[in-house]
Amino acid sequence: MKKRLLVLLTVLWPLWASAQLLRFATWDGSENLDIQRRIAAAFEQRHPGVRVQVEAYGAGFNQKLSAAFGARNPPDVMMMWNFPLYHRVLEPLDAYQAREPAFEAADLVPGLLRFASVDGRLYGVPAGFTSQVIYYNKDMFDRAGLAYPKADWRWEDLRALSQKLSRPAAKVYGYGLDVAPDPYDFQGYLWSAGARMLAGDGQRLRGELDSAASQAMFNMLLGLLDQGLAATLGVGDGKNQRQLFVADRVAMLMDGAAFRLELAQDGKRYGVAPLPSFQGRPAHSVVSVSSLAIARDSKQKELAWQFIKFYSSAEAVRLRQGDLPVLMSVARELQLQDDPLVQPFYAMALSMRDEVPAFLLNPRWTRASGVVRDAIQQVFLKKGDVAAILSKAAAKAERKLQ
Numbered sequence: 001m002k003k004r005l006l007v008l009l010t011v012l013w014p015l016w017a018s019a020q021l022l023r024f025a026t027w028d029g030s031e032n033l034d035i036q037r038r039i040a041a042a043f044e045q046r047h048p049g050v051r052v053q054v055e056a057y058g059a060g061f062n063q064k065l066s067a068a069f070g071a072r073n074p075p076d077v078m079m080m081w082n083f084p085l086y087h088r089v090l091e092p093l094d095a096y097q098a099r100e101p102a103f104e105a106a107d108l109v110p111g112l113l114r115f116a117s118v119d120g121r122l123y124g125v126p127a128g129f130t131s132q133v134i135y136y137n138k139d140m141f142d143r144a145g146l147a148y149p150k151a152d153w154r155w156e157d158l159r160a161l162s163q164k165l166s167r168p169a170a171k172v173y174g175y176g177l178d179v180a181p182d183p184y185d186f187q188g189y190l191w192s193a194g195a196r197m198l199a200g201d202g203q204r205l206r207g208e209l210d211s212a213a214s215q216a217m218f219n220m221l222l223g224l225l226d227q228g229l230a231a232t233l234g235v236g237d238g239k240n241q242r243q244l245f246v247a248d249r250v251a252m253l254m255d256g257a258a259f260r261l262e263l264a265q266d267g268k269r270y271g272v273a274p275l276p277s278f279q280g281r282p283a284h285s286v287v288s289v290s291s292l293a294i295a296r297d298s299k300q301k302e303l304a305w306q307f308i309k310f311y312s313s314a315e316a317v318r319l320r321q322g323d324l325p326v327l328m329s330v331a332r333e334l335q336l337q338d339d340p341l342v343q344p345f346y347a348m349a350l351s352m353r354d355e356v357p358a359f360l361l362n363p364r365w366t367r368a369s370g371v372v373r374d375a376i377q378q379v380f381l382k383k384g385d386v387a388a389i390l391s392k393a394a395a396k397a398e399r400k401l402q
Contacts, residue, residue, distance in 0.1 A: 019049055019050060019051040020049055020050045020051070020300065020303065021051050021053055022050060022051070022052045022053065022076050022077065022300065022303055022304065022307060023052075023053045023055060023075035023076045023077070024036075024040065024052055024053065024054050024055065024075060024076070024077045024078070024307065025055045025057055025061070025064075025065060025068075025074075025075035025077070025078040025079065026054060026055070026056055026057065026061075026078075026079050027057055027058065027059075027061035027079050028056070028079070029056060029058055031261075031322055032320075032322045032323075033054070033056055035319055035320055035321065035322065036054055037054050038319060039310070039311060039316050039319055039320075040052035040054050042310075042315075042316070042319075043306075043307055043310050043311075046310070047303075047306070050303065052307065055075055061079070065078060069086075069089050069295070069297075072297055073297075074089070074295040074297055074298070075295065076294065076295060076298040076299075076300060076301075076303070076304040076307075077292055077293070077294055077295075077298075077304045077307055077308060078292070078293055078295065079127070079290055079291070079292065079293075080116075080123075080124050080290070080291050080292070080293040081115070081288070081289060081290055081291065082359060082366075083115070083116055083117070083118050083123050083124060083291075083293075084118055084359060084360060084362075084363035084365075085359075085363055085366065086123075086293075087118040087121075087123045088296075089295065089296050089297070090123045090124070090293045090294065090295065090296055091123070091293070091294040091295065091296045091298065091301055091304075092121045092122065092123060093122045093123060093124070093125065093293075093294070093305070093308075094121055094122050096305045097122060097125075100309065103309070104327075107327050107328055107329050108126055108326055108327065108328070109126075109129060109326055109327075109328060109331075109346065109349055110349075110350060110353065111287065111349070111350070111352060111353050112126040112129055112287070112289050112326060113126065114360070115287075115289040115291065115360070116289070116291040116293070123293055124291030124292060124293040125291055125292050125308050125311075125312045126289050126290070126291045126312070126326045127290050127291055127292050127311060127312060127320075127323070127326060128289070128290040128320065128323035128324065128326060129287055129288065129289045129290070129323075129324055129326055129349065130256035130257035130258065130287070130288050130324060130345060131256065131257075131285040131286070131287050131288075131345050131346075131348035131349040131351075131352070132185065132188050132254050132255065132256055132275060132285040132286060132348060133254070133255070133256075133272045133273060133274060133275065133285070133344045133345055133348055134149065134158075134252055134253070134254055134272065134273045134274070134275060134276070135245065135252065135253055135254075135255055135259060135260075135263070135270050135271070135272055136148060136149055136251060136252045136270065136271050136272070136273060137245060137248060137250070137251045137252070137268075137269075137270060138269040138270055138271055139248055139268075139269055140165055140248050140251040141165075141251065144164055144165055146161060146164060146165070148271055148273070149161070149252075149271075149273035149276075150273070151273065151274050151344075151347075152277075153273065153276045153277075154276050154277050154278070155220060155276045155277070155278050157276060158174075158175060158252065158276050159223075159224065159229060161174055161251070161252070162174020162175050162224065162229035162230065162251070162252070163227075163229060165251040165252075166228055166229045168228035171231075171249055172248070172249050172250075173228070173229065173230055173231040173249065173250055173251070174229050174230065174251050174252060175224055175229060175230040175231070175250070175251070175252045175253065176230065176231045176233045176241055176244060176245070176250035176252070176253035177221055177224065177225065177230045177231070177232060177233060177253075177380070178233045178234045178241070178253075178254075179225075179232045179233065179234050179235055179376070179377055179380035179381060180234035180235055180373070180376070180377045180380075181234065181373070181376060182373070183197065183358075183369050183372040183373050183376065184286060184288070184357060184358075184359065184369075185286055186376055187286050187355075187357060187358065188254075188275065188283075188284055188285045188286045189217050189221070190209075190213075190214055190217060191284035191286075191352075191355045192217070192275065192277070192278045192281060192282075192283045192284050193213045193214065193216055193217035193278050193279065193281065194213045194279075194281055195208065195209075195211050195213035195214035195217065196208050196209075196214075196355070196358075197209050197358050197372060198358040198361050198362065198365070198368075200356070200361065201361075202361035202362035202401075203362065203398065203401060204398065205368070205372075205393075205394035205395075205397045205398050206391070206394040206395055206398060207394075208394070209372065209375075209390050209393060209394040209397070210387065210390035210391040210393075210394045214390060215386055215387055215390065216279070217278065218379050218386050218390070219386060220278070221380070222379065222380065222382075222386070225380065231244060231249070231250050232380065232381075233250075233253070234377075235377075235381070241253055241255070241259075242259070242262050242263075242266070245263070245268070245270075246263070246266045246268050254275070256288060256345075257323075257324050257345055258322075260272070260341060261322060270341075271340065271341070272340070272341055272344050272345075273344060274344045274347055274348055275348060275351075282351065283348070283351060284351045284352060284355055285348035285349070285351055285352060286352065286357060287348075287349050287352045292307075292308045292311055292312070294308065312326070312327075314327055314329065314330050314333075317330045318330060318334075324336075324342065324345055324346070331346065362401055364400070364401050365401070367400040367401065368397035368398070368400040368401050371393050371396050371397040371400060372393060372397055374393070375389050375390060375392075375393030
């Protein structure tokens with residue numbers, strides 16, 4: 001038996017070693033990584049003589065990718081989100097896209113391509129996305145005899161529901177507020193109030209982050225905390241939002257699509273609703289988009305493009321069950337527009353069309369983002385006056401951008 005195996009390896013090894021190697025770097029792990037490996041295997045079947053090496057960089061993705069580019073040895077294809085920062089080392093894809101009649105930009109969820117574009121040039125193809133919604137705990141609502149949130153609800157409605165659901169003495173709360181959020185995600189709160197973190201010129205935070213509209217949103221959220229209607233997520237006893245939600249200690253919270261997969265694993269009964277409106281304004285959500293890009297230093301750009309084409313095809317999109325489909329045709333095929341646990345994500349994604357995230361306005365935004373994050377946490381942990389904290393942070397963050 002061992003001898004036959006040795007003979008087989010002797011025959012196959014030269015074929016394996018001589019295969020054209022395509023390197024694909026991803027930040028995903030667990031089930032999503034397994035799906036990506038299946039997609040890579042399907043691509044190999046369609047391209048005899050090609051081997052796709054899936055490189056799982058995990059939590060150290062940015063550091064490993066930066067090191068690979070610095071060493072002039074990057075992967076051929078990689079997951080990417082921060083195109084303003086990386087676009088100079090990426091291959092422009094406009095010419096590749098132009099020659100592909102099968103590439104239907106119009107089939108993508110509206111607005112996603114701008115996340116992969118810089119100065120009018122395309123550097124990536126969207127592969128996954130999520131918007132933010134409100135998750136609600138059906139068990140807690142049912143025990144309290146409360147109707148579930150509706151699509152046209154308001155923050156006043158969320159507060160009223162929280163009053164009926166909260167029991168602060170028992171550490172049970174109607175809403176869970178992340179008091180140490182990623183500033184990117186927090187932009188949705190500000191947009192819904194008619195405010196923003198960074199002005200359209202990509203330089204000015206003063207008069208934006210510390211505006212009256214921004215302060216109104218912060219004060220509304222602070223009110224939920226002060227009245228014992230909201231739990232502080234992101235700090236405290238180490239319990240994460242998943243644990244608190246599943247343990248029926250938080251009835252509502254804001255999160256993206258990945259949270260639904262966690263709740264499904266827990267067997268938790270939940271629903272999702274669009275974000276509530278604030279002071280009569282329409283609600284807005286941020287949209288997080290992951291795309292595939294090609295390294296400018298890749299020696300096999302044509303093969304890399306073929307891989308991206310396959311990865312973004314309807315066939316591969318159907319395989320990526322952990323992601324919301326970026327192709328509207330696949331979403332319709334799967335009848336996701338009729339699924340109450342999915343439809344709100346698409347509705348909130350469309351709400352962002354008129355808003356531009358700060359990182360797309362200034363490639364140096366990451367320098368200022370930490371200042372804004374600290375200010376948000378200072379406000380919610382009541383480290384000072386709201387207006388003073390935001391004004392100081394706005395001025396400091398502006399200097400970081402210079």
